[in-house]
Each structure stands twice: as C-alpha cells, then as structure tokens.
Amino acid sequence: DFGAISVEGIGLDPAIETILAARVKEAVECVASGSSLSAIFMCGSVLEGILLAVALKNPAEFNRASASPKQKDTGKVRSFHEWTLANLIDTAHEVGVLRLDVKKFSHAVRDFRNYIHPYEQMASNFHPDQHTSQICMQVLRAALVGLKANRGMIP
Numbered sequence: 216d217f218g219a220i221s222v223e224g225i226g227l228d229p230a231i232e233t234i235l236a237a238r239v240k241e242a243v244e245c246v247a248s249g250s251s252l253s254a255i256f257m258c259g260s261v262l263e264g265i266l267l268a269v270a271l272k273n274p275a276e277f278n279r280a281s282a283s284p285k286q287k288d289t290g291k292v293r294s295f296h297e298w299t300l301a302n303l304i305d306t307a308h309e310v311g312v313l314r315l316d317v318k319k320f321s322h323a324v325r326d327f328r329n330y331i332h333p334y335e336q337m338a339s340n341f342h343p344d345q346h347t348s349q350i351c352m353q354v355l356r357a358a359l360v361g362l363k364a365n366r367g368m369i370p
C-alpha cells in the first residue's frame with residue numbers, strides 16, 4: 216500500500232471531483248471486500264473521468280495532439296464525449312500529463328476494465344483476484360500523482 220488515493224489537488228471542477236472522489240472510495244471498498252472485478256471497473260471509470268476532466272481543462276492541447284481521435288470522413292477531431300479511454304490515455308501521454316510507464320500500465324487497466332462485458336470475460340476465462348485489483352489501484356494512484364504534479368495542466 217502506497218497510501219491513500221485522492222483526486223484532490225488536480226484542480227478539477229468541484230462537481231466532477233466530488234463524483235470521482237466517491238468512486239475512488241468505492242474502489243477502495245471493493246478491494247477491501249474482495250470484490251476484485253468491481254474494483255477494476257471502478258479504477259477504469261475513475262481514470263477515464265479524470266483524463267476527460269483534464270482534457271476539458273486543456274482542450275486546445277488535447278485537440279492539437281496527433282493522438283486525438285479524428286472523424287474518418289472529415290478528419291476533424293471528435294468531440295470529447297466521443298473519445299475512448301484509449302484515446303484519452305494516448306493523448307494525455309502525448310501532451311505530457313501522463314508518463315510513458317503510466318500510459319502503458321493505464322492501457323492494461325483499460326484492458327481489464329473492458330471485462331465489464333461478460334462474454335469478453337468468458338472468452339478470456341478471466342477471474343481477477345485481490346492482487347490484480349490492487350495493481351489497478353496502484354496504476355490509478357500513479358496517474359493521480361503525475362496529474363497533481365502540474366494540477367492537471369499541460370507542463
């Protein structure tokens with residue numbers, strides 16, 4: 216355990232910060248109760264919410280990034296509500312708010328979070344345990360530490 220996880224100090228809108236803080240609390244409770252799959256889902260949800268909030272705070276930088284998702288027919292950058300977690304992770308790394316190691320581990324959390332689809336879980340025969348959920352919590356923690364270092368702004 217590397218200490219508490221907190222979304223405070225990133226400079227997010229207070230309304231979304233409250234929601235994300237509640238989800239962090241729920242993720243911690245899921246790990247503690249042995250609800251590993253639920254904890255993984257919550258970690259992915261919080262990561263996505265935080266990265267979207269940072270993108271909304273820094274729209275010009277995120278939209279200019281080569282990793283930003285484009286519409287196939289026009290080549291225009293998609294609206295933020297259309298971005299996937301993968302898009303947010305890659306673009307956050309490109310603009311400098313996620314380190315390379317956190318980017319790579321965040322994609323692993325995203326992959327596990329995608330087991331929210333029961334048939335995906337069945338096809339992979341995936342049954343996470345407490346260790347897997349704790350690893351996902353550490354990735355979330357690492358992302359938050361990096362984002363707090365510059366208060367969610369582009370360095």
